[in-house]
Amino acid sequence: MKYALVEGIRLEATTGVRGNCPGCSSPMIPKCGLKRLHHWAHKSTVACDRWWEPETEWHRGWKNQFPAEWQEIRHIASNGDVHIADVKSASGSVLEFQYSAITPEERAAREAFYGRMVWIVNGNRLKRDLPSFQEALTYAPSAETKARSWLLSDQDSAIIGRWRGGSHPVFLDFGDADFSSPWLPSTGLIWWLTYIPRGRVIATPVHRQSVIDHFLSGTPIRGFGRLKPPPSRRSALPGFEAYRARKDARRWRF
Ligand SMILES: [Zn+2]
Incomplete structure (x- = not known):
């Protein structure tokens, strides 16, 4: 710790x-x-905390984006178990930075325990995850969302498959991996996965700093403009709370 x-x-x-x-x-x-x-x-x-995993530079780098008093926050479960959240924001959102493999059972238990939480997942633990994710994007159609995004099957790549079935936002962090796209920057990206019914998932690249800023000060998470209108236009995605509130009501058009 x-x-x-x-x-x-x-x-x-x-x-x-x-x-x-x-x-x-x-x-x-x-x-x-x-x-x-x-x-x-x-x-x-x-x-x-039986959920604790050994810290990596990656964990520490993420934690350090947030005030010291938000980091490693103790929670006590009703059965007396101790859990230490990686980061808990002033508004009560928990951020868990996940490097190791996690079972669906443990994941569900953590989501139920923390309630309002998001996962920031290291995408570079297994070598095959990045190429398979990139390949899935190559063949995927655009999703009908405000920001530029792709519609994938939740079995299109292993890392997407491993994180399906949960009910909380998942952000995949591939570091500064090159996505060879003319309209994506070469640094500062993170991929927001939104799992939707019938085994599908929307993958939205967003500015990593905007995710940090969102939890620091409530500003919107920012993605990238659709191809039409021009790609230079950036569009704002709804904030996490608004996203949660609207999640069930939203209708997807495909
Ligand atoms: Zn201890």
Whole structure:
């Protein structure tokens, strides 16, 4: 974890300092080696958050986009289990940054537990995911949405298939992978997946920074203009809350 409590204060790992887990209160020791990023580890194997996954540079990079006091927020379930949300915004939205594989059961449990949450998923864990996603886009028609997007089957690529069946927004982060498109920038993209009935999914590229800004200050998540009108026009997508509210009422035209 990035933070431990040292005499009651949340601190990052520092050599020679002892802390306690903000989740379960057990002792933590700082790990400040050269190989992995500096972090706190439980001194002994304890039952802390069973949903916790080892932090990567990628996790840390995302967390650091948000205020320190929003990061690693403890929640206690009715059965006493401790869960630590990666980020919880001032308005109460939880952001989970997911690198490892996750079972559908655990995913559903986390969605039910946190309620209002989104998934930011690392798309680069498995080598085949990016090429198969890019290939799926190549053959997919445009979706009838305000911003430029594609209509895919939820079985068109493995990573889309693995994330189907949930009820919360999923953003796929392929880093600065090149999508070889004349109208997509080469950096700063993230793919918003919206699963819709009959096994389909709408993939919308949006500005990564606009997703961060949305959770920081409520500004709309921004996608890209449709091919007609001209691609230079950017269009605003509805905010996450508005999106959730309208999700069920929306009618898709295909
Ligand atoms: Zn703990």
